[in-house]
Amino acid sequence: MTVIKDSVHNHINVKGVARALLDTPAMQRLRRISQLGTVQFVYPSANHSRFEHSLGVYHLVTKAIDTLDIQGIQMKRLQAAALLHDIGHGPYSHNIELVTHRYTGKYHDDVDEIIHTESISDTLREYGLDPTHIANLITGDETYGQLIAGELDVDRMDYLVRDAHHTGVPYGTIDHERLINGLTFADGELVLGAGNVQTAESLLVARALMNPVVYQHHVARIAKAMLRQAAERLLKETDISATELRRMDDYELFVTLRKVSETKRLAKRLDERRLFKRAMWAEFSAVPPRVREMSYEELREAEAEIATQLETDPTSVIIDVPPTPTMTESTSRVIVSGEIRQLSDESPLVSALRTAQKQQWRMGVYVPAKMAAEAGAYATNLLGIEEDGSFITEYETPLTTLDDFTT
Amino acid sequence: MTVIKDSVHNHINVKGVARALLDTPAMQRLRRISQLGTVQFVYPSANHSRFEHSLGVYHLVTKAIDTLDIQGIQMKRLQAAALLHDIGHGPYSHNIELVTHRYTGKYHDDVDEIIHTESISDTLREYGLDPTHIANLITGDETYGQLIAGELDVDRMDYLVRDAHHTGVPYGTIDHERLINGLTFADGELVLGAGNVQTAESLLVARALMNPVVYQHHVARIAKAMLRQAAERLLKETDISATELRRMDDYELFVTLRKVSETKRLAKRLDERRLFKRAMWAEFSAVPPRVREMSYEELREAEAEIATQLETDPTSVIIDVPPTPTMTESTSRVIVSGEIRQLSDESPLVSALRTAQKQQWRMGVYVPAKMAAEAGAYATNLLGIEEDGSFITEYETPLTTLDDFTT
Amino acid sequence: MTVIKDSVHNHINVKGVARALLDTPAMQRLRRISQLGTVQFVYPSANHSRFEHSLGVYHLVTKAIDTLDIQGIQMKRLQAAALLHDIGHGPYSHNIELVTHRYTGKYHDDVDEIIHTESISDTLREYGLDPTHIANLITGDETYGQLIAGELDVDRMDYLVRDAHHTGVPYGTIDHERLINGLTFADGELVLGAGNVQTAESLLVARALMNPVVYQHHVARIAKAMLRQAAERLLKETDISATELRRMDDYELFVTLRKVSETKRLAKRLDERRLFKRAMWAEFSAVPPRVREMSYEELREAEAEIATQLETDPTSVIIDVPPTPTMTESTSRVIVSGEIRQLSDESPLVSALRTAQKQQWRMGVYVPAKMAAEAGAYATNLLGIEEDGSFITEYETPLTTLDDFTT
């Protein structure tokens, strides 16, 4: 058994198959994949890695295994899946996932190929585990996969607390011990036992509060859009494949961007934190449906059109349109009066959070600071944004700050 | 200047009039008034006092004074009011406030009389402050009184963080520095500046999550009802006046209850934590309006009727009906797009919290454990409670509760 | 099983005999015994109780039991002993222990009588445990008693962390998980396994740093001496016996002191924090051996002599002479290169801590502020204190502050 000191969970005991998997290159690579990517540009302390997060998820799944009294091979499977659940992340985690996905069809939880690399699959087999089975658990398949990827998974419990610890934003401070103690299976579904409506709410509330302040902070989004822009160019202008890009670590991605002539200007901007500014920023209701639903190609064309108008190079204009909030019902389930019920039926808070998600939605147009005012005016007009629910940049925003949500 | 070490805010610098007020008997008495009263029976670490809380409120008001650039005598007034804001609390803080209020007409923030006692009023006058003026600030009067008692007051900011620290429940962990940095006055109203919808929400959410788990935990409510019962009896059966009762500290109240023959049985129960149990527990919609609106006397009569039926003494039955949630709109104001707006208009979360408040409402009937089943059945019938939204003690599942030991 | 939320250890699972013992009056009384007594006068947040500390010790012993793989009845015994280890404490914990000891011959860990009261002994027997056996474990008897009372006991691990949490002084922040993981038995002795010299040092260092700043802070010592003075008077002037005094809780002690005419003046001073001041304060080397070794009676005579000189009542003068540091070798043992060695042989730090203990020793003479200068001069002369290593009060010390170690 190895004891590892963690800044969040204190001592983590790693043993068995998890201990063996720790030494594989795919796991060690996660030390160099930052958990929150460009959120570092907003919160300078947010330098934690997917490696420590993976250890945390392993730690929490082990506690859940204990609570749920899961034994034998099922236990080993879950521990392996927990530790490996993020090995499919590309550099800067989610930041360029959409780019690599467009080329490879794979999101970060599609780890089938990686899990079949020799060092991992040999290790798994040594402990009697089937790699394909573990890959399936990671996407949330089967009853036990809900612990790894589902509404009540331990992944989220770890990242909320860890991101709060490292950013310094307190909103993610959930009571993960109580959540795990409350877990139970009912008819094959992972639910929270009686008396836990509140506990379930607190998990969703924590995420809802962290979202605009941390995960969707506009400065992080701008830097992410620039990085995505650079990554797209890399694939277009060099012979680096999307599969190769996805297997880089943060180090290699940045050094490559600096060296390739078509991306070096963006790389320098990121290195020196000379980020684009918001030329325009609009609420959901102010954006015409046809803009919200623009395809990848249409967005690139609109960018080019704005760039032409500004007489600048097309990589200097970024249109950032997040997907429409799906408003799927929260699928968390809680036992109330002996029945399994949807949390959303029990909790007025949860339905409000769904509304809030839409209200927090913003689209943006980002350009170098000096062109912001002109680009804002032009883009607003071009895209038919309503002026009431948007703003155009007329001033400089602070560079390294957290304290502006709406500006 | 005196530097005081605080478990929540680290070092608190106390100077000027605040330093002088600290040495008055009325302030020192707060060392022996527990902040959360019977919440100690649920959270054993919740032994913090009104004294440390008052220091915390003084600390935060001093930070707000700095942010808002308040000078001279206004500054001194606010610091005095912050430090003194809780001197009107009776023993066990809010726990027996309703009892003393019925006799004296005074709530804890009615401190006019106490503030005019010699040691305090002399100290205030020495620093050029008028005691009546300070008493008014404490009830939230005038522009600056909003900092002491209002929707965005520093009182709440301190107690949420402090109660979270001492109970161990993380939900109160707000970002009080950011809240204070965001404060501003607009047209004489205390509001949060632009970009703070989220910050305001987090304050209300924190309170909403702490409420059922800490402040209204059913075990704390049972113990509080027993204490209130005992206090009422004390006033009826002895020549202790309500005014005297209100000026006792926790020590004296408990020792007195142990000594008076009519209260010693209840005192022993509290000392040994042999609390009453819930005979019946009902949701808002399950309770007929006439029961929710019963007067003090009607409730006592209903208790007596149940006691007669159970052939027990009337102090062994407690009916606990909280006031109907007022559903007043949240009056927090935030600047959005240059206008002062109601937070409730901007935030779907806040309206949900108002709904949640009603949903969390419960009435209870408490009796000694051995009579619980019988009392529950009888009370349900007597009061016309609907069975769907209530439970009688034989179904032991608590609805919204943390682990409640010895209940 | 009951889950209790603790501000230090988060969730504590209490089961079996421990769960049953929790409901006994002797355990519930500990809710009203403050852990640090008059340290509250220095650190306003230090209001934690022996009850929460006892739960913490139970929690840590359970972890140690797990590490050491202790099974069956031995496990139950240890858990009972851990939970009960402080039931012998009088009001304000150690503060008046010397007084009650002089009359009863019993320190706080002499719990034989209390453990044989019906509610506890019946509970123990129900779980197959012998009360006398548990009482012996509490004084550190037998191999396993070392876990409860010994150089490496879990008692100390809990109180250092808990006292740090509640005072806000960070020096007690030890790595208790690592300490417990390192515990092992070698030849019947509790030792720390290989690689733990550092871990053992940190425990001793933490205590050494907490000592002058928290446990022996001069303001806490003054208040303690006043409380002791008052307690002595209570025994002399009333028919309250030392055994009764020892079984009071904090509430009853304070209310009694207020009511008895011979102690009410001291009680009022404590209630209002009008503490005596140091008239004189002297280092070890400045105090003649005959003074350091004065008997109880000799000290009282010297106090009376000073009081006569000051024309005041004898309870207004307190001479406070701590015992000479015993300089016993630290008996912590650590495995180094396969041998059990004394920590003091391995660690230069530990020997230094023994020297430091002597250097931190101070004797004091305390009187009401207005007599301090005169009393200091007279006492220095009377007791033959060397002026180099002492000081006489010439000024007022701050009342509610931590920041003066030497003044």
Add this chain to the structure above:
Amino acid sequence: MTVIKDSVHNHINVKGVARALLDTPAMQRLRRISQLGTVQFVYPSANHSRFEHSLGVYHLVTKAIDTLDIQGIQMKRLQAAALLHDIGHGPYSHNIELVTHRYTGKYHDDVDEIIHTESISDTLREYGLDPTHIANLITGDETYGQLIAGELDVDRMDYLVRDAHHTGVPYGTIDHERLINGLTFADGELVLGAGNVQTAESLLVARALMNPVVYQHHVARIAKAMLRQAAERLLKETDISATELRRMDDYELFVTLRKVSETKRLAKRLDERRLFKRAMWAEFSAVPPRVREMSYEELREAEAEIATQLETDPTSVIIDVPPTPTMTESTSRVIVSGEIRQLSDESPLVSALRTAQKQQWRMGVYVPAKMAAEAGAYATNLLGIEEDGSFITEYETPLTTLDDFTT
């Protein structure tokens, strides 16, 4: 003014010259320089950067400026020096400092050249500051330079707390607010005011406890030695200059090591954490003086000799001999009884720490795991190490170590 959220100090207000300096490339580069280098291999959460540390030092110097009432240009100078104090660090901070120093003659605090680059020197001059002057403050020159680099500097206060926060090791938890409140100048020297012997001790104790567990953990030392080895080779085998190497960031160093054929094997080992193991590990007294004083060339020769014996390539053997602890007296000064005294004269603890420093000294020989036993035996013999105070790898018990996984 910009407000930055920090995981350690919460909100940091950055303004004036500091705000302007933040946007220079030299400062932004520090985001990609890890604070603790290879300590990451022991503590997976220790991914914090020099950037956040520099912000912390700026924050603390601003507090010290307030305490010491430093005004005008002196204030601006100190704030600039605090923020810039680490811009001279090479990749992985101290890890390859000795290598670049041998070629360039510059340690990390020699920032004269960097501070004269256009973006920084222009910014400084705009605020009326002289770059050379700031560079001198950074090396501790002048009275105020003591705040940046001296026995009581704020640099150390930040890193101890920050390193504790991110590693999870609690020993660095000092009371930095109290330390800063205690600072004062006496005869041009930065000292701690009366009553702070304890405070000063705690700072030194914290560092002494962190040293073997964090900064000198043997696994971090092994990885550091491997990195140093690789860096030396890079300078020898490529045309990268030491000055260029020093200006790389972590990203570029690692990617370069991977690409250069002479270093790619070591880079792969570091990427995959297949670290060398200790073949031999010896205490100070066991190592002959001539070995402890070996020159750079002599050490390389000894390594080559062992490599020849093992029939392996010379980069596979590393001899790691730390400098002899200098045992300089601690120069911290504290005011005691009105005089400025050396802390070491007042504190038995501090002299013990000097002894401890020597006792914690270890030299090591590191090789790939499979050669460890053979290399250990041969090296012990070759270097004339006494067997009593050393171990060869077959005895696997580490002497003073935290759990070291994959070692």
